[in-house]
Amino acid sequence: MAEECIFCNIVNGKTDTQFLYRDDRVVAFADIHPHAPVHDLIVPFQHIRSVNDLQSLDQELMAHMVMTGRELARQRGVDQSGYKLLFNVEWGGGQRIFHIHMHLLGGWDKEK
Numbered sequence: 001m002a003e004e005c006i007f008c009n010i011v012n013g014k015t016d017t018q019f020l021y022r023d024d025r026v027v028a029f030a031d032i033h034p035h036a037p038v039h040d041l042i043v044p045f046q047h048i049r050s051v052n053d054l055q056s057l058d059q060e061l062m063a064h065m066v067m068t069g070r071e072l073a074r075q076r077g078v079d080q081s082g083y084k085l086l087f088n089v090e091w092g093g094g095q096r097i098f099h100i101h102m103h104l105l106g107g108w109d110k111e112k
């Protein structure tokens, strides 16, 4: 675990963050400052700094994160209206917490 990493603390249960989903590789929880009606984060237990630091071995984990995001979108009722699965990468890409995570954003416009 990386020291002083808020997401390491969260995934390891050291905060009172409520998980929406948890398995042996990832957890999901609501973003504390939502930018959309539904804004959740999918975070692996493994401390990887950013997409730039992914290795070939991590491909399955990344696929698992996407599939988890898809399932969470279904559970949150935004799968049919549509959603975004987003990685911010490094400071210029909007990343502020340097423990890799994927945003699920949706729920703006359910009509069309």
Ligand code: AMP
Residues within 6 Å of the ligand: 006, 017, 029, 030, 031, 032, 033, 034, 041, 087, 088, 094, 095, 096, 097, 098
């Ligand atoms: P990023 O800008 O991609 O690094 O995203 C980090 C996200 O983590 C932001 O949307 C924050 O609102 C969110 N965040 C920071 N601290 C917490 C926390 N304790 N619980 C839930 N979400 C958090």
Ligand code: ZN
Residues within 6 Å of the ligand: 001, 002, 005, 006, 007, 008, 009, 046, 047, 048, 098, 099
């Ligand atoms: Zn971490």
